[in-house]
Amino acid sequence: MLAEFIRELIVEGTHEGLAAARARGQRLGRPPAMTAEQIRHARDLLTRPENTVSSIARLLGVSRSTIYKYVPDLATGRAAVEPPTARAELEAEADFAVQALFGGWCHVG
Numbered sequence: 001m002l003a004e005f006i007r008e009l010i011v012e013g014t015h016e017g018l019a020a021a022r023a024r025g026q027r028l029g030r031p032p033a034m035t036a037e038q039i040r041h042a043r044d045l046l047t048r049p050e051n052t053v054s055s056i057a058r059l060l061g062v063s064r065s066t067i068y069k070y071v072p073d074l075a076t077g078r079a080a081v082e083p084p085t086a087r088a089e090l091e092a093e094a095d096f097a098v099q100a101l102f103g104g105w106c107h108v109g
């Protein structure tokens with residue numbers, strides 16, 4: 001009985017703390033594994049046939065599965081990964097600017 005009451009107090013306090021953090025605009029959870037700049041770099045490297053997903057992952061310090069997660073075009077094949085268009089470059093730059101402005105604590109995308 002007492003243990004249940006204490007547990008309810010702990011859960012309530014945890015929920016209040018999470019709500020306060022959200023109210024402050026704090027990003028909760030694990031930070032993204034790749035920055036917008038790293039994603040742009042990976043896409044650029046993937047347009048060159050001599051680069052493998054493994055070599056790019058090693059270069060960026062992430063796993064192969066992280067590359068596949070952040071570059072979903074790879075699931076349909078390498079041909080789907082094209083050099084970025086002017087619009088894609090502008091969007092990536094805007095994402096990077098938001099990340100820089102909020103110190104990486106803002107999830108974009």
